[in-house]
Amino acid sequence: MDIGGLETVVANCAYISARDNTDGAAAAAMRDKKMRARLKLPHIRECEHMKAALDTAFDSICVKQPIGKRLFQQFLESNTTHKNAVELWKDIEEYTICQEMDRVQKAQKIANKYYESASKHFCNFLEEKAITRVKEDFKNVCGDLFKESEQQLLKHLEKKALDGYRTSMYFLRFVQFKWLESQPFDEEWFMDFRVLGKGGFGEVYACQAKATGKMYANKKLDKKRLKKRKGYEGAIVEKRILAKVHSRFIVMLAYAFQTKTDLCLIMTIMNGGDLRFHMYDVDEKSPGFDEKRACFYTAQVICGLEHLHQHRIIYRDLKPENVLLDDAGHVRLSDMGLAVELPQGQDTTTGCAGTPGFMAPELLQKKDYNYTVDYFTLGVTLYEMIAAKGPFVKRGEKVENDEVTFRILNNTVSYTPNFSKECKNLCEGLMEKDPTKRLGFKNNYCSELKNQPFFKDINWGCLEAGTFPPPFVPDPKMVYAKDIEDVGAFSTIRGVVLDNKDAEFYSDFASGNVPIPWQEEMIETGVFGELNIWGENSKLPNDLDP
Ligand code: ADP
Ligand code: MG
Ligand code: MG
Numbered sequence: 001m002d003i004g005g006l007e008t009v010v011a012n013c014a015y016i017s018a019r020d021n022t023d024g025a026a027a028a029a030m031r032d033k034k035m036r037a038r039l040k041l042p043h044i045r046e047c048e049h050m051k052a053a054l055d056t057a058f059d060s061i062c063v064k065q066p067i068g069k070r071l072f073q074q075f076l077e078s079n080t081t082h083k084n085a086v087e088l089w090k091d092i093e094e095y096t097i098c099q100e101m102d103r104v105q106k107a108q109k110i111a112n113k114y115y116e117s118a119s120k121h122f123c124n125f126l127e128e129k130a131i132t133r134v135k136e137d138f139k140n141v142c143g144d145l146f147k148e149s150e151q152q153l154l155k156h157l158e159k160k161a162l163d164g165y166r167t168s169m170y171f172l173r174f175v176q177f178k179w180l181e182s183q184p185f186d187e188e189w190f191m192d193f194r195v196l197g198k199g200g201f202g203e204v205y206a207c208q209a210k211a212t213g214k215m216y217a218n219k220k221l222d223k224k225r226l227k228k229r230k231g232y233e234g235a236i237v238e239k240r241i242l243a244k245v246h247s248r249f250i251v252m253l254a255y256a257f258q259t260k261t262d263l264c265l266i267m268t269i270m271n272g273g274d275l276r277f278h279m280y281d282v283d284e285k286s287p288g289f290d291e292k293r294a295c296f297y298t299a300q301v302i303c304g305l306e307h308l309h310q311h312r313i314i315y316r317d318l319k320p321e322n323v324l325l326d327d328a329g330h331v332r333l334s335d336m337g338l339a340v341e342l343p344q345g346q347d348t349t350t351g352c353a354g355t356p357g358f359m360a361p362e363l364l365q366k367k368d369y370n371y372t373v374d375y376f377t378l379g380v381t382l383y384e385m386i387a388a389k390g391p392f393v394k395r396g397e398k399v400e401n402d403e404v405t406f407r408i409l410n411n412t413v414s415y416t417p418n419f420s421k422e423c424k425n426l427c428e429g430l431m432e433k434d435p436t437k438r439l440g441f442k443n444n445y446c447s448e449l450k451n452q453p454f455f456k457d458i459n460w461g462c463l464e465a466g467t468f469p470p471p472f473v474p475d476p477k478m479v480y481a482k483d484i485e486d487v488g489a490f491s492t493i494r495g496v497v498l499d500n501k502d503a504e505f506y507s508d509f510a511s512g513n514v515p516i517p518w519q520e521e522m523i524e525t526g527v528f529g530e531l532n533i534w535g536e537n538s539k540l541p542n543d544l545d546p
Helices: 003-020 024-030 033-037 044-053 058-064 066-077 080-097 100-114 128-137 147-160 162-166 169-181 223-228 232-244 275-280 291-310 372-387 401-410 421-430 460-465 500-509 515-524 527-531
Strands: 190-198 203-209 215-222 253-258 262-268 323-325 331-333
Touching (some): 058 147, 066 169, 080 147, 147 162, 169 515, 223 232, 223 262, 223 500, 232 500, 253 500, 291 331
């Protein structure tokens, strides 16, 4: 083995062992004790002033923010009037993530416990309509059986419990966590492992939050390369969009900071690698996917696109290498650098952005366009998953960009016998040259697309709840990335000088942690539990004594 090969083996070992150790006691052992010790709650006197400035909307502090919600639920549990409500809430949450086979039984149990007026746990705030639906529909597994009930439950709690929560010890505890959350987090909190992939402005590394042990991906954008190649706009757009969208089908941003040389985005680590790697590098003798696998990935990508489009974001860079697999084999969209957000009141945009061979005709023709361009790229991506080549090139063919553009505008796509009728029809519906006739996002949803025969085996409710089993599960002992020496180095950038205006942009970019993912990290790694200790009679220990 040469030295380069050895470097990869050593780096892979360190990375595999770090990501293996991320739950329970093993994770605690992996933590950097000095950094962990810096995560501690302040004395209440130090942070009480923050209370007035906090956004105290019910949905934000009691539902969306994970630590806020935990503490709100603890408050409810401490109060007999809210006991039934909080138990129902937790049971509904458990139901939505439970195994398929347990579902009917769980639903039945919930219905008996909370929906029967004779039961001592009966929840009288539930409206008749929700009660009837649950009682009649509980056998209909995997769906939104308790959706209305949950809405009514939350409305009830907002009215009856929010004020009490805001004046409780539990809310003071939340303020303490918000103080901790607002502390600066930057490169010293992270340790890099091996490189996972290479982008246009820098490399993406596996990394670990030292204090908690949680693994992330660190996408580095080289400051000088960004400046030279006018990448500022893309960098800030990528950061803003990733921080804003919360979907299981899109990678999530947890931190943004700067180092001397780079801007760093710390995001969900996708240990399974990208779809391009799986199509061409895992089994070189039979590239591409069978239809079952292609169908599953396409369905998850559609959920990601639908979420982006509902938030007025056009992605523009869908392609296999930007779709990443996690440990379980689910996929998420990543790489929002070319995305664009349509301001309210503006329904189209212009501008050439994307990857040659994927861009939609209307975009190439410099017309105004909107979300339709993402469904063309979806068609190209699906086609490539089956054919193991793009629809507008022959396998191995090198083609000039102008020629690819010409073919996209003029040629009809041909299909090999590998394509089933349903798959071919879907590809044609997506790669339809006229955007008004193309399948896609209509009336705020992708229903028409989801109802295509190609997806007949997809249960969309389960897929969206994350309980639909993936057709392929990555091997936990494998590293789905190129060997380090094959990733390829960047050339050094010369002749770029960074000035004050650049510095201003960097500090704008370096906004630190993002609340929801940061709180999730604290909970998942057990740090929240370690810090959330109560004294006698639920007092904040060592806080109230002067
Ligand atoms: P660029 O915007 O320059 O194309 P990407 O965000 O696409 O950069 O990242 C480049 C490559 O790095 C991806 O194709 C993928 O292989 C890898 N990568 C990116 N993000 C992650 C992540 N969150 N987890 C694991 N690998 C990633
Ligand atoms: Mg990319
Ligand atoms: Mg990009």
